[in-house]
Amino acid sequence: MIPTNEQIAALIREDSVHKSVYTDPTLFKLEMERIYGYAWIYVGHESQVKNPGDYHTTRIGDQDVIMVRGANQQVSVLYNRCPHKGAKLVADGDGSVGKFFRCPYHAWTFKLDGQHLSAPLKSGFEGTCYDPKHPDFSMVSVARVDSYRGFVFASQAAFGPDLKTFLGxxxxxxxxxxxxxxxxxxxxxxxxxxxxxxxxxxxxxxxxxxxxxxxxxxxxxxxxxxxxxxxxxxxxxxxxxxxxxxxxxxxxxxxxxxxxxxxxxxxxxxxxxxxxxxxxxxxxxxxxxxxxxxxxxxxxxxxxxxxxxxxxxxxxxxxxxxxxxxxxxxxxxxxxxxxxxxxxxxxxxxxxxxxxxxxxxxxxxxxxxxxxxxxxxxxxxxxxxxxxxxxxxxxxxxxxxxxxxxxxxxxxxxxxxxxxxxxxxxxxxxxxxxxxxxxxxxx
Ligand code: FES
Ligand SMILES: [Fe+2]
Known part of the structure; x- marks a missing residue:
């Protein structure tokens, strides 16, 4: 059961904390939503993705993400998920995908900013609502991405303070x-x-x-x-x-x-x-x-x-x-x-x-x-x-x-x-x- 705000607040006193904050899997899951789903989290440094197509994978809380440099030099942070069946598009680590992402499962491809590029054997989609422009067929970007002097941070919340304010x-x-x-x-x-x-x-x-x-x-x-x-x-x-x-x-x-x-x-x-x-x-x-x-x-x-x-x-x-x-x-x-x-x-x-x-x-x-x-x-x-x-x-x-x-x-x-x-x-x-x-x- 998810604890109430009052129950969570009671775990933290001015001078002590209840040990369950370190041991309770339910609280850990909530942390992934309420801290890592909101805060600006350091994803990586721009120097780790020097050229278009270079990527670095990491996690924001329990979410696998990819930091990737685009053709226009812009750095994006995308969830590591193919919209077809959900396969992780790149293996964990660093590398280059070249000019576009290509899923290792059925070869759907995506531009470096995650937009759907193509799927093989297009005829199979005729008469369906498959639409390369519809977001359901593209990779999803983390809500907010910002960089400070080369340090790239991302926030999974579309609202909240900007990066500089958050860092204080x-x-x-x-x-x-x-x-x-x-x-x-x-x-x-x-x-x-x-x-x-x-x-x-x-x-x-x-x-x-x-x-x-x-x-x-x-x-x-x-x-x-x-x-x-x-x-x-x-x-x-x-x-x-x-x-x-x-x-x-x-x-x-x-x-x-x-x-x-x-x-x-x-x-x-x-x-x-x-x-x-x-x-x-x-x-x-x-x-x-x-x-x-x-x-x-x-x-x-x-x-x-x-x-x-x-x-x-x-x-x-x-x-x-x-x-x-x-x-x-x-x-x-x-x-x-x-x-x-x-x-x-x-x-x-x-x-x-x-x-x-x-x-x-x-x-x-x-x-x-x-x-x-x-x-x-x-x-x-x-x-x-x-x-x-x-x-x-x-x-x-x-x-x-x-x-x-x-x-x-x-x-x-x-x-x-x-x-x-x-x-x-x-x-x-x-x-x-x-x-x-x-x-x-x-x-
Ligand atoms: S899971 Fe990616 S193309 Fe099928
Ligand atoms: Fe130490």
Whole structure:
């Protein structure tokens, strides 16, 4: 039975949530409709479909979609379904369909924007209401598609805020990622990692700003990095980024956490930009940006020192190490994470090498760090399936968050503000208050 809005709202308190939000398949199904059926979701980057006919497949919630570049260079996002019998038109992944889609089942064809092109043996349709111009015979486009500096998002709702309004304050993270290129452009490069997690999708979003777990969950990789640094008498970049998780609690307390409407937010970076300036790669990057924008602006760009940004429902861009971890719910207890790494066009090669090193050492499936997180997420999932209690605590520094016009800021960097903010948005989406409001406007 579908829970009422009152029942859903009762699952979220100011400082705690009911564990069923992670374990109940009915709620998961509702999330697919009420969050993923409404929010703007990152589909992919334009650089993944460079030429007409190039495509990249992904999912918006439980919907298989194709991002494809058209003959007119326009990027479309279409449901991956043939209108004949429903076959998925392209296999999951990336590729090119050439000049048009051709269904692998009975060879109906479609233009790159999804419009019906032809069906074999036309005589069989004579006397029927088959009409190539009727929408029933074309592929269906996702309701709204928009792109911000090459990042393509789509919303399955025909109404609601535009992309920029929806993103609010976190749009500055996309800006900063692009601004790190002397020509203001980035491209997906170096291949993609995928990690299947045995846990609900929301746990990962919460962890992205969970500063209290770092020195505990990642103790083994911190110890290994420190041991190795001692053995070789220096702390190279590869070890430094593992060592960062071992900072004491008072270090984390000083970081700023920003929370925006719709569940978005970011946390300040772990690595000191002052230290980065003493570093050879950072210095070369600074020189390159200084030539393009002037030293003052270059300093501002590289000085915007953010760690994970959360774009709720889409994933997490990392501006300093140029990646986007795309988070895809698969089932109530299964999540797929795709890690895209970006090259800043025109920046020194060493900057991209560093992004790859960060992805390899920290986030890849075989890294020294991310498997720690994946393990604790699965433990949360399994623990929450037991009868050992009902509620999940988000009490840390509750009641101290400082409200801002577009969200809130933490008083302390170990605050559970990001989780509280994400669940406040979750409640709004799931009780359809946002959707109802927008529908009323539309009417
Ligand atoms: S299912 Fe696509 S042509 Fe038949
Ligand atoms: Fe972690």
């Amino acid at each position: 304050g976190v749009i500055t993270s996309i800006d900063n990622l692009c601004d790190r290129s002397p020509v203001g452009e980035v491209e997906v490069a170096g291949g993609i990692f995928r990690v299947q997690q045995r846990s609900n999708w929301k746990v990962f979003y919460e962890n992205l700003h969970d500063t209290m777990h770092a020195r505990v969950t990642h103790e083994s990789s911190v110890d290994a990095a420190r041991g190795q640094a001692e053995a070789i008498g220096e702390m190279p970049f590869e070890l430094l980024i593992m060592d960062g998780n071992g900072e004491p609690y008072d270090f984390w307390e000083k970081l700023e956490l920003r929370a925006y409407h719709n569940g978005h937010g970011y946390m300040e970076a772990i690595f000191d930009p002052g230290a980065a300036e003493r570093d050879e790669v950072a210095r070369a990057h600074f020189e390159c940006l200084s030539q393009a924008y002037g030293a003052q602006r270059a300093k501002e760009i590289l000085g915007m020192n953010r760690h994970n940004t959360v774009i709720y429902g889409s994933g997490s861009p990392h501006t300093v190490f140029m990646q986007f971890r795309v988070i895809r719910p698969i089932a109530v207890d299964q999540t797929m994470v795709e890690i895209q790494t970006f090259r800043c066009k025109g920046a020194p090669d060493a900057v991209f090498d560093r992004a790859l090193t960060y992805a390899n050492v920290i986030n890849s499936p075989s890294s020294n760090v991310m498997p720690d997180d994946v393990e604790v997420y699965a433990r949360c999932q399994e623990g929450n399936m037991t009868r050992g209690g009902e509620w999940i605590s988000m009490h840390r520094y509750a009641g101290t968050d400082k409200a801002l016009e577009d969200g809130a800021v933490s008083t302390n960097g170990t605050s559970e503000l990001p989780m509280r903010n994400q669940f406040a948005a979750w409640k709004q989406f799931m009780t359809a208050t946002l959707i109802a409001k927008e529908s009323t406007h539309a009417a």
